[in-house]
Amino acid sequence: MLARRSSFSNLRTGLRAPIPRGFWLLTLRDIGVNTELAPSDWAALVDRRSNKGPVENGGWSIYPTIEIDICFGSPLSSDSMAMDGTGNGWAKNDEYEALRGRWADSTLDERKVLARKMQQIWWDFVGFVFLGETITPIARRKTLTGLIGYPALVHMWSMQQGA
Secondary structure (H helix, E strand, O other): OHHHHOOOOOEEEOOOOOOOHHHHHHHHHHOOOOEEEOOOOHHHHHHHOOOOOOHHHOOOOOOOOOOOHHHHHOOOOOHHHOOEOOOHHHOEOHHHHHHHHHOOOOOHHHHHHHHHHHHHHHHHHOOOOOOOOOOOOOOOOOOEEOOEOOOOOOEOOOOEEOO
């Protein structure tokens, strides 16, 4: 496995996820990551993830988090999709960033070409790794109508109670 061939000897994680934290801990250990559970609130995690120092000095190596799928609709809408060296994990790829910089002023056809090139760079470079996905189920009475389907969020406007 990739994690077993890599050096993850000093890895600590700050976990923020809707799934029980033990699940992430066991999943990471199952793929060969030497993991220490370091729970924190979101503000502390955001502060800590900017620390490029060693784990002993408050740095970090990995943390599981969630991001809703709508964030991945444009390379400009998610910090996770940046490779400018300042985002999560400090991924840096100048070729990718040059293509990303052209995105806003491109036509749909130009964006299709850019997206193919960016995706190839992304897969070769590996900016981050998806460990899985979650689905948030909802339950409602059959008499409720007007529920608007939307990724990850449930909007209640226009919902009405039927007879």
